[in-house]
Amino acid sequence: MEILAIRAGQLLLILLLAVLIIGGLWFVLRFRRTMLLLGGRDIADGQVADAVVLFSEEHLGSYLQGETYYTFQVHVKPARGRNFVTEVHVLREQLTRIPQAGDRVSVKYNYAGRKRTVVLNLDSISAV
Template identity: 75%
Template sequence: MEILALHSKQILLILSLVLLIAGGLWIAFRMRRTLLLLGGGNVPDGQTAEAVVLLSEEHPASYLQGDAYYTFQVHVKPVRGRNFVTEVHVLREQLKRIPQAGDRVSVKYNYSGRRRNVVLNLDSLPSV
């Protein structure tokens, strides 16, 4: 009987560790999404380029903030270097007009290691 009690304690310990790790990963991914949404201010001295919106997708609410946001897939055409496709996340309240697929927009981008940080140039979007 004591052997069964020892095994049940071990199983309980393993399950609690698995739940703790899963909870930590869930929180980390949620924080990453929030940082992506709010991280647009880190490209103040980036390069300006033209881009074409390939996809515009609305997300009704994020889990942490409760605000609606948009994901835009854009094809960036820099003056120098290779063209690239990336995703840009923008909070709904920051947009005067929502760009649709095929619209040309201005973006700012900055290279940081192997990753490109890209934000929509919100001043270039015309009002409705």
Template identity: 85%
Template sequence: MEILAIRAGQMLLILLLAFLIFGGLWFGLRFRRTMLLLGGKDVRDGQVADAVVLLSEEHPGSYLQGEPYYTFQVHVKPTRGRNFVTEVHVLREQLTRVPQAGDRVSVRYNYSGRKPTVVLNLDSIDSV
């Protein structure tokens, strides 16, 4: 019986150490991600890239901040790094011209955390 008691105590110790190691790693990664998000750059300081509008969709019955809005699915082609596809929501009143699928637009993006934050350069929509 003593052998089983020692092994059970050792097993409990191993489980406790594993729990502490995984808990410490989880906390460390979450803390790092939180610090990146809090200390991340603003989108205004982000990088400019060209993008192609893949989908332009109006939401007439839905409201964002009390206003009708558009959803654009854009394929962003940065000068450095990998291309990526993301969605951008823009209020209708901010658009002078609504980009359609296939139009080229300029975007500003910033990687903060796991997902890039992308904003359309509204000034470039008329000129592109």
């Protein structure tokens, strides 16, 4: 009986560790998603460019405290350099008007290594 008690204790310990690891991974992924959605505030020294919204999608009840957010696929046309297409995530509460496909917007972007950080200039949304 003592052998079964030790194995049951070990099984309980393994189960507890598995729950802690899965909970930690879930928290890290949720925190990463939150930082991606709220990111872009440190882009003050970025470059301004014109962009056209190619695609707009609403995500109801995201993992960010149940808030609705939008994903926009934009075609950025910088003054210098190559044009590029990227996705931008914006919380619903930050939008006064929701850009639709074909709308022209102003964006601010910055290069961080190989990845571009792009933020919509929400005051410049106008229909084509």
